[in-house]
Amino acid sequence: MNHNKGMRGLLMVAVVAAAIGSQAMAATAQDKGNICVIVPPVENPFFGAMQTIAADKAEELGYTTTRLVHNDDANTQLELFESCIADGAKAIILDNAGADATVAAVQAAKDAGIGSFLVDREITSEGVAVAQIVSNNYQGATILAEEFASLMGEEGTYIELTGRDTDTNASVRSQGYHEVLDAIEGMEMVAQQTANWSQDEAFTVAEALLQQYPDAKGIIAGNDTMALGAQAAVEAAGKPEIIVVGFDGSDDAIMSINAGGLKATSLQPVAEMATQAAVQADAYLTAGGTTELPEKQSIDMVLITPDNACDYYQFAPVEAGTSPNCQ
Secondary structure: OOHHHHHHHHHHHHHHHHHHHHHHHHHHHHHOOEEEEEEOOOOOHHHHHHHHHHHHHHHHOOOEEEEEEOOOOHHHHHHHHHHHHHOOOOEEEEOOOOOOOOHHHHHHHHHOOOEEEEEOOOOOOOOOOOEEEEEOHHHHHHHHHHHHHHHOOOOEEEEEEEOOOOOHHHHHHHHHHHHHHOOOOOEEEEEEEEOOOOHHHHHHHHHHHHHHOOOOOEEEEOOHHHHHHHHHHHHHOOOOOOEEEOOEOOHHHHHHHHOOOOOEEEEOOHHHHHHHHHHHHHHHHHOOOOOOOOOEEEEOOEEEOOOOHHHEEOOEEOOOOOOHHHO
8 A cells, every 4th residue: 555645645635624614614604694893983992992802703703794984973874774784784783873863773773683782882772772781981980080089189170071972971971070079179170171082172172271271280081082182282281290081991091101191091891892792692693582681781990090001901901011001
């Protein structure tokens, strides 16, 4: 017997078997269908990470994904929903473009037999989405406000930058801030203005407000991108002593904290929320239309300061001191 020839034959059989196995796996993935993952602008690292984590997890579970962006426009969001429905999506994972305006889109998906799994932002109706998985924004806001007050020595004037008026999270975070700060006699808010979650807009707004209120001691922002814009305005004004804090726990914010810029942020468990959305969508589809979990799900947030900033990366905990943000 020619052992080399026999070995080549066995190798060929193994290669063919592996190819057939790969084709079978691909067919299985295709058989599970497509999941649309729709988020606000991915230029914001918060939303970019959310979409990547959710879509990657869905693909790991055997689905194809369509990654879409609504740019915080409810009309664009509705068009994307209509496209996903027409294309026969099995499920939709969404960070929505407005608590009220989104209800119709999610209802349309439900009417078409497609479950929606919301992350980060809630809508104003229950029983329309399968799941609404959010950070405990109120809790995150209160722990951040307590740190902000401590950093300010519980005295002095401050400015608040808020998010989009149509976003439920903007009002919830502001309420959490004021639950703490309004009770401190020595602190006074001298200005409250939206910067619409935008870093550029926050720079412009903060620059103008710092000229109007030159004695302001601190700025508390509704998200990290606005905080980073405000921090840039503070530095441009030559007032690095002004205390600026953010909200989200983005890598950019953590790097700023490590560099002595921002003083704190509240970290949203984006990785956990996005992963859960994909896992629960799969459970819903494979278990005949149930996840056996409540629709409303809330996950507590973590205060990030210079003391623990190196323990987090991409909105998730890592082994202490291993974060690339601190290398």
